[in-house]
Amino acid sequence: MTLNPNPELPVGAGAPRLVYRKPDVLADRSTHYCPGCGHGIIHRLLAEVMTELDLPAHTIAVAPVGCAVFAYDYLNVDFVEAPHGRAPAVATGIRRVRPEAFVLTYQGDGDLAAIGTAEIVHAAARGERITAIFVNNGIYGMTGGQMAPTTLLGQRTTSSPNGRDAALMGYPIRITEMLAQLPGVTYAARGSVADASLIGKLKAMIKRACLVQIEGGGFSLVEALSNCPVGWGMTPQESLEHLKGPVVEVYPLGVIVDRGTTAASGRGVVGAAPPPAPEPGSSTGPEA
């Protein structure tokens, strides 16, 4: 079967039409992620957005420590490995010496919201012109399912075997809301991979976050709520239901802040090329 290479063109009756195409930037290989894991979806969304915005050739990405440590095996862009939690600092260094590059970080919740809190807070506070993809599945997956800063109260993990007890282990951290308060953050949003409709919305958020950087805005971040069937002790289907239920109650979905790119343009980025003029009518203020 040959596919119509251009889905825009009208095709004859009965002729196959291209409805799915793997973006070239997505490597042609299977991932190491567990069955049902959301990382693969988020990788693909990133690949689609990067392709649509013509970014792969200009991208320098930072891989985290955690399940996504091998992200560079799946996305065909220049990648540097960061020590655990330090991706926003590494991205800052890249940004400052490469004003023309598209700079992307991809971090999990242990990486970003526990060991790397200082780095993410200060990259955001400086308004670094970088885009952070923050995958929150509420657990340390790679090390065997230990409690993360984002683990829900009562959730059983290998390091909270009787469930997370607030008195002993504190509360889940809503770091995206915390970061959204910083004026250096141009865009912060939370989406989910729980179903097709939410995946579509998540893609729109990722695209907006990337555009903020392209348009010369400040720090942009998308938190993607994701599942970890193995770490949660659930089937993939159960984990998605859990994601739509108890997880969203603690981590509400939507755009948390969108300050637009006008105010943020051209702030103190040493050696940066002047940012392109902002699009008229770019939105300001929270949408959700």
Place this chain on the structure above:
Amino acid sequence: MTDPAEIGISTRSSEAEASRRSRVLMKGNEAIAEAAIQAGCDAYFGYPITPQAELLEWMARRMPELGRVFVQAESELGAINMALGAAATGARVMVSSSSPGISLMAEAMSYMAGSGTPMVLVNVMRAGPGLGGIGPSQSDYFQATKGHGHGDYRVPVLAPASIGEAMELMATAFELAERYRTPAMVVVDGVLGQAMEPVELRFRNPERHAFDWALTGAAGRPARIIKSIDLVPEVLEKRNIALQRKYAEIARQEVRWATECMDDAEYVLVAYGTAARVARSAIEKARARGIKAGLFRPITLWPFPSRELARVARHAHAILAVELSSGQMVEDVRLAVEGRCPVGFHGRMGGLVPTPDEVVGALKALHGKVERTREHERDQQQKRHAGRHEGQSGNHRAAVAGPPERTRRAEADTRAGMREGGER
């Protein structure tokens, strides 16, 4: 803070401007910073800590003037990881700190060594352990030379003994970092950071090479990855073997040291940095008192000039290591000397610097012991010689081989005693 313009360093200082005022008084931290700038440093990342704060302040002022990158990070962790990111793109990058901050940088140093990312790191050493104090120290010798962070790695460590030499070695550090794709360290103690000395405004900007590994965006080429991870033990071992080959190459090619008053020296002081300055004064005083002393000064602490020192030890009566520490470099001295002569040690800790008189005192004590031992050995040898002539019936082989063997044992015993006696 010194005004750069006042000492002839203008916003766009040219060689002509620099040579017009060839000798100026500069503070160590500021001179090191300016030397890095003139060596083509594209980006500097730092965090305030005494006694290196002036270095950061100089960079804060000068780098933006030149359109280059300066970022005051949220921590030393932040600073060195910013450096990692910038260096991964092929930029010429530097960080600086003092001892406690350098400890925080150990993690990223290991990643950069593992992934082959060049960077220059300056440690203006202060006294430890812990928060310690802000006085000068050389107590980070182990940290600098024995790997610093986790894993099997080394970094070239340069130790200047004057502000002028520090300026020259900044360019060397960038060269080493880029030639071998490794972090490189320059260590100075707080004295060299804080003191002012007349220096010549002569700078060197090492030649730039195109890097086939730098992350610049994968336009028209396959994507590049800079990483240290490899979960397949056999593959990771290969990476390690390649690293060790690199370190062996550095050890062969990049050893640097200096000697002074060594032509007739019987007693050799081994010291680097400020301790070498003290040793130099002590040598003068010792010679005035009839002790023929000389100086062996390692400039690369790693690779340590072991072979060169071993050669010196063959002819020396004894060696005295002088440090601003409890005795760290002296371990490498002993490894290099391999028992060829006695090795003593004198050091101060806590931010104190030994005085030349103290060093002369330690040298005299060592000299006294060695002379007594040599005298004793001469006596023994004479007695043995006389004994052999009386007996006449001795086995020929034993007669030839015996005495030297006994002498070696006697020497070894003396050395054991010397170590105790030599240490404070």
